[in-house]
Amino acid sequence: MNDASGPKKHTAESFAAELRRRIKEGAKGYEAGAKLPTLRDFASSEEGVARGVAEKAIDRLRAEGLIESRRGSGSYVRASRIPRTSPGRLASKQWGRGLSIQAHDSVDPPQAVDVTVGDVVPPSQVAEALGVRPGDVVLSRYRRYVRGRRPVQLATAYLPTDLTRGTRIEHTDTGPGGTFARLAEQGLEPTRFVERVVSRAATPEEISGVDGREGLALRREGSLVFEITRYAYAGDRCVEVSLMVLDAESYELIYTFPADGGVS
Structure with a gap:
Protein backbone atom coordinates (compact mmCIF):
# COMPACT_ATOMS: atom_id res chain seq x y z
CA MET A 1 0.00 0.00 0.00
CA ASN A 2 1.26 3.50 -0.82
CA ASP A 3 2.04 5.89 2.01
CA ALA A 4 -0.76 8.45 1.80
CA SER A 5 1.61 11.17 2.98
CA GLY A 6 4.29 10.42 0.39
CA PRO A 7 4.46 10.61 -3.39
CA LYS A 8 2.61 8.06 -5.45
CA LYS A 9 4.90 5.29 -6.69
CA HIS A 10 4.50 5.43 -10.46
CA THR A 11 5.01 2.70 -13.00
CA ALA A 12 5.99 3.61 -16.56
CA GLU A 13 2.37 3.05 -17.60
CA SER A 14 0.85 5.18 -14.85
CA PHE A 15 3.34 8.01 -15.29
CA ALA A 16 2.82 8.00 -19.07
CA ALA A 17 -0.92 8.26 -18.41
CA GLU A 18 -0.37 11.19 -16.06
CA LEU A 19 1.87 13.05 -18.53
CA ARG A 20 -0.58 12.28 -21.34
CA ARG A 21 -3.39 13.82 -19.28
CA ARG A 22 -1.38 16.98 -18.57
CA ILE A 23 -0.47 17.41 -22.23
CA LYS A 24 -4.02 16.89 -23.51
CA GLU A 25 -5.43 19.27 -20.89
CA GLY A 26 -2.73 21.84 -21.60
CA ALA A 27 -1.68 22.00 -17.96
CA LYS A 28 0.84 24.69 -17.01
CA GLY A 29 4.26 23.67 -18.24
CA TYR A 30 2.77 21.10 -20.61
CA GLU A 31 1.37 23.39 -23.31
CA ALA A 32 2.29 22.81 -26.96
CA GLY A 33 5.96 23.66 -27.40
CA ALA A 34 6.78 23.56 -23.69
CA LYS A 35 10.05 21.98 -22.60
CA LEU A 36 9.57 19.03 -20.28
CA PRO A 37 11.49 18.58 -17.03
CA THR A 38 14.59 16.45 -17.31
CA LEU A 39 14.75 12.90 -15.97
CA ARG A 40 16.72 14.25 -13.02
CA ASP A 41 14.04 16.89 -12.40
CA PHE A 42 11.30 14.25 -12.34
CA ALA A 43 13.32 12.16 -9.90
CA SER A 44 14.03 15.05 -7.54
CA SER A 45 10.55 16.60 -7.69
CA GLU A 46 7.68 15.95 -5.31
CA GLU A 47 6.64 13.13 -7.62
CA GLY A 48 9.93 11.36 -7.06
CA VAL A 49 9.66 9.32 -10.26
CA ALA A 50 12.57 6.97 -10.82
CA ARG A 51 14.72 7.97 -13.80
CA GLY A 52 14.12 4.64 -15.55
CA VAL A 53 10.36 4.93 -15.10
CA ALA A 54 10.31 8.52 -16.39
CA GLU A 55 12.48 7.57 -19.37
CA LYS A 56 10.17 4.73 -20.39
CA ALA A 57 7.09 6.96 -19.99
CA ILE A 58 8.60 9.69 -22.16
CA ASP A 59 9.67 7.12 -24.77
CA ARG A 60 6.07 5.90 -24.90
CA LEU A 61 4.65 9.39 -25.41
CA ARG A 62 7.32 10.10 -28.01
CA ALA A 63 6.18 7.01 -29.93
CA GLU A 64 2.60 8.31 -29.70
CA GLY A 65 3.69 11.60 -31.24
CA LEU A 66 2.89 13.72 -28.17
CA ILE A 67 6.53 14.50 -27.36
CA GLU A 68 9.54 15.27 -29.52
CA SER A 69 13.21 15.22 -28.61
CA ARG A 70 15.68 17.80 -29.87
CA ARG A 71 19.32 16.84 -29.97
CA GLY A 72 21.26 18.51 -27.18
CA SER A 73 18.19 20.39 -25.96
CA GLY A 74 15.74 17.98 -24.31
CA SER A 75 12.16 16.82 -24.74
CA TYR A 76 9.28 19.08 -25.72
CA VAL A 77 5.51 18.84 -26.03
CA ARG A 78 4.87 18.53 -29.74
CA ALA A 79 2.96 21.33 -31.41
CA SER A 80 -0.37 20.51 -33.05
CA ARG A 81 -0.14 18.62 -36.32
Whole structure:
Protein backbone atom coordinates (compact mmCIF):
# COMPACT_ATOMS: atom_id res chain seq x y z
CA MET A 1 0.00 0.00 0.00
CA ASN A 2 1.26 3.50 -0.82
CA ASP A 3 2.04 5.89 2.01
CA ALA A 4 -0.76 8.45 1.80
CA SER A 5 1.61 11.17 2.98
CA GLY A 6 4.29 10.42 0.39
CA PRO A 7 4.46 10.61 -3.39
CA LYS A 8 2.61 8.06 -5.45
CA LYS A 9 4.90 5.29 -6.69
CA HIS A 10 4.50 5.43 -10.46
CA THR A 11 5.01 2.70 -13.00
CA ALA A 12 5.99 3.61 -16.56
CA GLU A 13 2.37 3.05 -17.60
CA SER A 14 0.85 5.18 -14.85
CA PHE A 15 3.34 8.01 -15.29
CA ALA A 16 2.82 8.00 -19.07
CA ALA A 17 -0.92 8.26 -18.41
CA GLU A 18 -0.37 11.19 -16.06
CA LEU A 19 1.87 13.05 -18.53
CA ARG A 20 -0.58 12.28 -21.34
CA ARG A 21 -3.39 13.82 -19.28
CA ARG A 22 -1.38 16.98 -18.57
CA ILE A 23 -0.47 17.41 -22.23
CA LYS A 24 -4.02 16.89 -23.51
CA GLU A 25 -5.43 19.27 -20.89
CA GLY A 26 -2.73 21.84 -21.60
CA ALA A 27 -1.68 22.00 -17.96
CA LYS A 28 0.84 24.69 -17.01
CA GLY A 29 4.26 23.67 -18.24
CA TYR A 30 2.77 21.10 -20.61
CA GLU A 31 1.37 23.39 -23.31
CA ALA A 32 2.29 22.81 -26.96
CA GLY A 33 5.96 23.66 -27.40
CA ALA A 34 6.78 23.56 -23.69
CA LYS A 35 10.05 21.98 -22.60
CA LEU A 36 9.57 19.03 -20.28
CA PRO A 37 11.49 18.58 -17.03
CA THR A 38 14.59 16.45 -17.31
CA LEU A 39 14.75 12.90 -15.97
CA ARG A 40 16.72 14.25 -13.02
CA ASP A 41 14.04 16.89 -12.40
CA PHE A 42 11.30 14.25 -12.34
CA ALA A 43 13.32 12.16 -9.90
CA SER A 44 14.03 15.05 -7.54
CA SER A 45 10.55 16.60 -7.69
CA GLU A 46 7.68 15.95 -5.31
CA GLU A 47 6.64 13.13 -7.62
CA GLY A 48 9.93 11.36 -7.06
CA VAL A 49 9.66 9.32 -10.26
CA ALA A 50 12.57 6.97 -10.82
CA ARG A 51 14.72 7.97 -13.80
CA GLY A 52 14.12 4.64 -15.55
CA VAL A 53 10.36 4.93 -15.10
CA ALA A 54 10.31 8.52 -16.39
CA GLU A 55 12.48 7.57 -19.37
CA LYS A 56 10.17 4.73 -20.39
CA ALA A 57 7.09 6.96 -19.99
CA ILE A 58 8.60 9.69 -22.16
CA ASP A 59 9.67 7.12 -24.77
CA ARG A 60 6.07 5.90 -24.90
CA LEU A 61 4.65 9.39 -25.41
CA ARG A 62 7.32 10.10 -28.01
CA ALA A 63 6.18 7.01 -29.93
CA GLU A 64 2.60 8.31 -29.70
CA GLY A 65 3.69 11.60 -31.24
CA LEU A 66 2.89 13.72 -28.17
CA ILE A 67 6.53 14.50 -27.36
CA GLU A 68 9.54 15.27 -29.52
CA SER A 69 13.21 15.22 -28.61
CA ARG A 70 15.68 17.80 -29.87
CA ARG A 71 19.32 16.84 -29.97
CA GLY A 72 21.26 18.51 -27.18
CA SER A 73 18.19 20.39 -25.96
CA GLY A 74 15.74 17.98 -24.31
CA SER A 75 12.16 16.82 -24.74
CA TYR A 76 9.28 19.08 -25.72
CA VAL A 77 5.51 18.84 -26.03
CA ARG A 78 4.87 18.53 -29.74
CA ALA A 79 2.96 21.33 -31.41
CA SER A 80 -0.37 20.51 -33.05
CA ARG A 81 -0.14 18.62 -36.32
CA ILE A 82 -0.12 20.50 -39.60
CA PRO A 83 -3.33 19.92 -41.58
CA ARG A 84 -2.90 19.11 -45.25
CA THR A 85 -6.37 19.54 -46.73
CA SER A 86 -7.20 18.17 -50.17
CA PRO A 87 -8.48 18.88 -52.74
CA GLY A 88 -9.10 22.47 -51.61
CA ARG A 89 -5.40 23.32 -51.40
CA LEU A 90 -4.99 22.56 -55.12
CA ALA A 91 -8.09 24.42 -56.31
CA SER A 92 -7.50 27.08 -58.97
CA LYS A 93 -9.36 29.62 -56.79
CA GLN A 94 -6.47 29.28 -54.32
CA TRP A 95 -3.39 29.81 -56.48
CA GLY A 96 -5.41 31.76 -59.07
CA ARG A 97 -5.78 34.52 -56.46
CA GLY A 98 -2.04 34.61 -55.97
CA LEU A 99 -2.11 32.56 -52.77
CA SER A 100 0.22 29.70 -51.94
CA ILE A 101 -0.98 26.12 -51.60
CA GLN A 102 0.48 25.95 -48.09
CA ALA A 103 -1.53 29.00 -47.00
CA HIS A 104 -4.76 27.07 -47.61
CA ASP A 105 -3.90 24.56 -44.91
CA SER A 106 -3.01 26.79 -41.99
CA VAL A 107 -2.76 30.39 -40.81
CA ASP A 108 0.81 29.52 -39.81
CA PRO A 109 1.96 27.28 -42.67
CA PRO A 110 5.44 25.78 -43.01
CA GLN A 111 7.89 28.01 -44.84
CA ALA A 112 10.02 26.96 -47.81
CA VAL A 113 13.77 27.29 -47.25
CA ASP A 114 16.83 26.06 -49.12
CA VAL A 115 15.08 26.48 -52.48
CA THR A 116 17.28 25.11 -55.28
CA VAL A 117 16.39 25.33 -58.98
CA GLY A 118 18.25 23.73 -61.86
CA ASP A 119 18.26 21.24 -64.71
CA VAL A 120 18.55 17.57 -63.78
CA VAL A 121 18.01 14.15 -65.28
CA PRO A 122 14.87 13.00 -63.45
CA PRO A 123 14.02 9.56 -62.07
CA SER A 124 12.74 7.24 -64.79
CA GLN A 125 9.14 7.26 -63.55
CA VAL A 126 9.12 11.05 -63.60
CA ALA A 127 10.53 11.19 -67.14
CA GLU A 128 7.87 8.74 -68.29
CA ALA A 129 5.05 10.74 -66.68
CA LEU A 130 6.31 14.03 -68.19
CA GLY A 131 6.76 12.45 -71.61
CA VAL A 132 10.49 13.16 -71.93
CA ARG A 133 13.09 10.74 -73.23
CA PRO A 134 15.33 8.86 -70.78
CA GLY A 135 18.45 10.94 -70.13
CA ASP A 136 16.84 14.26 -71.12
CA VAL A 137 16.95 17.04 -68.54
CA VAL A 138 13.95 18.68 -66.91
CA LEU A 139 13.70 21.58 -64.48
CA SER A 140 13.95 20.60 -60.81
CA ARG A 141 12.64 22.76 -57.97
CA TYR A 142 13.78 21.50 -54.56
CA ARG A 143 12.42 22.94 -51.29
CA ARG A 144 12.78 22.08 -47.63
CA TYR A 145 9.90 23.23 -45.44
CA VAL A 146 10.23 24.18 -41.80
CA ARG A 147 7.73 25.02 -39.09
CA GLY A 148 9.46 27.22 -36.58
CA ARG A 149 12.89 25.62 -36.47
CA ARG A 150 11.66 22.10 -37.15
CA PRO A 151 12.05 20.61 -40.68
CA VAL A 152 8.77 18.95 -41.67
CA GLN A 153 8.88 18.32 -45.42
CA LEU A 154 11.23 17.77 -48.35
CA ALA A 155 9.82 18.39 -51.82
CA THR A 156 11.12 18.26 -55.38
CA ALA A 157 8.99 19.31 -58.35
CA TYR A 158 9.92 18.38 -61.93
CA LEU A 159 8.68 20.19 -65.04
CA PRO A 160 9.51 19.90 -68.77
CA THR A 161 11.99 22.59 -69.77
CA ASP A 162 9.83 23.72 -72.73
CA LEU A 163 7.34 25.01 -70.14
CA THR A 164 9.88 26.74 -67.93
CA ARG A 165 12.49 28.44 -70.12
CA GLY A 166 12.38 32.21 -69.71
CA THR A 167 9.65 32.09 -67.05
CA ARG A 168 9.65 32.80 -63.31
CA ILE A 169 9.38 29.07 -62.75
CA GLU A 170 13.17 29.08 -63.21
CA HIS A 171 13.53 31.51 -60.28
CA THR A 172 13.60 30.58 -56.61
CA ASP A 173 10.59 32.89 -56.16
CA THR A 174 7.97 31.96 -58.74
CA GLY A 175 5.73 34.91 -57.86
CA PRO A 176 2.10 35.13 -56.68
CA GLY A 177 0.25 31.84 -57.03
CA GLY A 178 3.46 29.91 -57.62
CA THR A 179 4.21 27.48 -60.41
CA PHE A 180 0.60 26.67 -61.23
CA ALA A 181 -0.20 30.36 -61.82
CA ARG A 182 2.80 30.64 -64.15
CA LEU A 183 1.65 27.58 -66.09
CA ALA A 184 -1.84 29.09 -66.38
CA GLU A 185 -0.31 32.19 -67.98
CA GLN A 186 0.87 29.89 -70.78
CA GLY A 187 -2.58 28.39 -71.25
CA LEU A 188 -1.58 25.25 -69.33
CA GLU A 189 -3.64 25.70 -66.18
CA PRO A 190 -3.68 22.43 -64.21
CA THR A 191 -7.12 20.87 -64.56
CA ARG A 192 -6.59 17.59 -62.71
CA PHE A 193 -4.33 16.21 -60.00
CA VAL A 194 -3.47 12.68 -58.94
CA GLU A 195 -1.77 12.00 -55.61
CA ARG A 196 -0.26 8.73 -54.47
CA VAL A 197 0.36 8.47 -50.73
CA VAL A 198 2.31 5.75 -48.92
CA SER A 199 3.64 5.54 -45.37
CA ARG A 200 7.13 4.13 -44.86
CA ALA A 201 10.27 4.41 -42.77
CA ALA A 202 12.50 7.40 -43.53
CA THR A 203 15.80 6.70 -45.25
CA PRO A 204 19.11 7.80 -43.66
CA GLU A 205 19.45 10.46 -46.38
CA GLU A 206 16.00 11.88 -45.59
CA ILE A 207 16.88 12.02 -41.90
CA SER A 208 20.38 13.50 -42.09
CA GLY A 209 20.49 15.03 -45.58
CA VAL A 210 22.65 14.34 -48.62
CA ASP A 211 24.84 16.27 -51.08
CA GLY A 212 25.07 19.25 -48.73
CA ARG A 213 21.33 19.45 -48.20
CA GLU A 214 19.84 19.18 -44.74
CA GLY A 215 17.31 16.45 -43.97
CA LEU A 216 14.30 16.20 -41.71
CA ALA A 217 16.42 15.64 -38.58
CA LEU A 218 14.01 12.96 -37.39
CA ARG A 219 14.59 11.46 -33.96
CA ARG A 220 15.84 8.09 -35.23
CA GLU A 221 16.05 5.71 -38.15
CA GLY A 222 12.74 3.97 -38.61
CA SER A 223 10.73 7.16 -38.05
CA LEU A 224 7.73 7.20 -40.36
CA VAL A 225 7.16 9.58 -43.24
CA PHE A 226 4.41 10.13 -45.77
CA GLU A 227 5.74 9.79 -49.32
CA ILE A 228 3.44 11.70 -51.66
CA THR A 229 3.78 11.70 -55.43
CA ARG A 230 1.61 14.32 -57.10
CA TYR A 231 0.91 14.52 -60.83
CA ALA A 232 -0.51 17.77 -62.25
CA TYR A 233 -2.28 17.57 -65.61
CA ALA A 234 -3.34 20.27 -68.05
CA GLY A 235 -5.89 18.37 -70.06
CA ASP A 236 -4.18 15.10 -70.97
CA ARG A 237 -0.64 16.42 -70.54
CA CYS A 238 1.30 15.92 -67.30
CA VAL A 239 2.95 19.29 -66.67
CA GLU A 240 4.49 18.66 -63.25
CA VAL A 241 5.48 15.74 -61.04
CA SER A 242 6.18 16.54 -57.40
CA LEU A 243 7.87 14.10 -55.02
CA MET A 244 7.29 14.98 -51.35
CA VAL A 245 8.44 13.43 -48.09
CA LEU A 246 6.56 14.59 -44.98
CA ASP A 247 7.34 13.90 -41.34
CA ALA A 248 4.36 11.68 -40.46
CA GLU A 249 4.38 12.88 -36.84
CA SER A 250 4.01 16.52 -37.95
CA TYR A 251 1.14 16.20 -40.44
CA GLU A 252 -2.42 15.02 -40.66
CA LEU A 253 -3.85 14.36 -44.13
CA ILE A 254 -7.45 15.53 -44.58
CA TYR A 255 -9.49 14.63 -47.65
CA THR A 256 -12.91 16.10 -48.44
CA PHE A 257 -14.98 14.72 -51.30
CA PRO A 258 -18.68 14.26 -52.17
CA ALA A 259 -20.42 10.92 -51.86
CA ASP A 260 -21.24 10.76 -55.58
CA GLY A 261 -17.58 10.37 -56.48
CA GLY A 262 -17.24 13.75 -58.11
CA VAL A 263 -14.84 16.54 -57.20
CA SER A 264 -15.97 18.77 -54.35
